[in-house]
Amino acid sequence: MPRRIGVGASYYRGPMRVATWNVNSVKQRIPRLLPWLDERRPDVVCLQETKLSDDAFHEVLGADLAERGYEIAHAGQGQWNGVALLSRVGLDDVRVGFDGMPGYPTPETLEARAVSAVCGGLRIHSLYVPNGRSPDSDHYTYKLEWLAALAKAVADPSTTLLCGDMNIAPADADLFDPEAFAGHTHVTPPERAALAEFAALGMRDVVRDRWPDDRVFSYWDYRAGMFHKDLGMRIDLILAGESAAGRVEAAWIDRKARKGSKPSDHAPVIVDLDEAPDGNIGPVVPPPSNPAKPGGAKVKLPQTPD
Template structure:
């Protein structure tokens, strides 16, 4: 089975790219983040004609997550237990959806950005991750993949210049500790061992030709439970999908991450 995750930065704007990507790589399950639409606004006819089922959640033009699968979608769960909301009063956001696809529990996750270290969104991010960790501990005994845009660069080599990020979110010790807590619980970063170099990034800002200069970040991950990780036979980042010169229309600022499973 081939599983991928991709922050598409608007599914409506990138649907042609998504359909072409699924066919080119013969992807069985694609977890999508930042769909930026309600469920009734999503362009699903082409995906369905290709044999894919879709489970999605979106409340407005922000956030939004989905799972696109041709190996079944069962036991769909929108959000995880005790998932916090944001604001006063707290409002639920479309940041997590889980489903059983081909015998694997897939969670499409869009972790809060955090904005700035002194911003309430940063505290929300850490709380969101802590609640996710608690929920994920109960899933670790079965084949489970926590996939998506984590908005964390756990290693200094996961950003193009760590000095430029010294006062920024994504690389702070509390964020990295929150990410590493999943590894402490037995989840495995199943992609990193297959990357050709430390600078195999997954995100490049549109600003100042960041992609062309490879001034990116690695913030999109597939964390697998032990039984999931033991089945991984390969993984790669599809940089071509971030290249403005490739594909159909404008690219997302993220590249898809693809993982292959054996028996």
């Protein structure tokens, strides 16, 4: 993999490994994050749910990341939200949020959900899309407004990567059981229509493009058995514009990072541009060893009313 070429090295146009990972509290995940960086050696990393202020993020991770050659852009909010970009191939024109981004609970109350920069010649966004909570809530309306504003803010889709926890499963194939999610957020037609607006801009869901018929999940609830039975959903995405999508050599979910002690409930999504150091090894690495059979015992979501 290419090494960082110095501060402001956005002129770099070589092979890149780009990853996105909702770490669900980066301070708790440091014992997992740093070895993962050493093993997978991504050139650009998008993190979500860091749950730290900017100062705290730099205090707990700045030295370790600098030692590994990463420049940092972080937008923090203390105990909530928080997104970061780490890059060894340049970090230019950093932007916190995006034009027209709405806030919550008022339009002026902007949450730490988006940061972008030019890395290796591409505008890369680290995004933590609002959850939506329930379809009848004002947070759901906020989610749809947030996504609509993001679609309008994408200035040059061709050279853009949208990476992060989108909190939307694009299709029923991205759920372990569509019936279990009926009536919940993440799967409603308005949410999926909002996500489809990026496809209308020419942006490609590169993991699904590469593995159109495979069972691919990126998130598994912490409840016992959900991960080992592969009862998950795919809500962590990398959407790539035309010039980037045409360079994809591998696209996969790093399921190994979800295993073991004190993991995040999300796994990283990894995309290799121009070269695939590990080969075309997807879609989920390693594959689940004990997946539940389709049509087996029904699993009730925690938020489902009795």
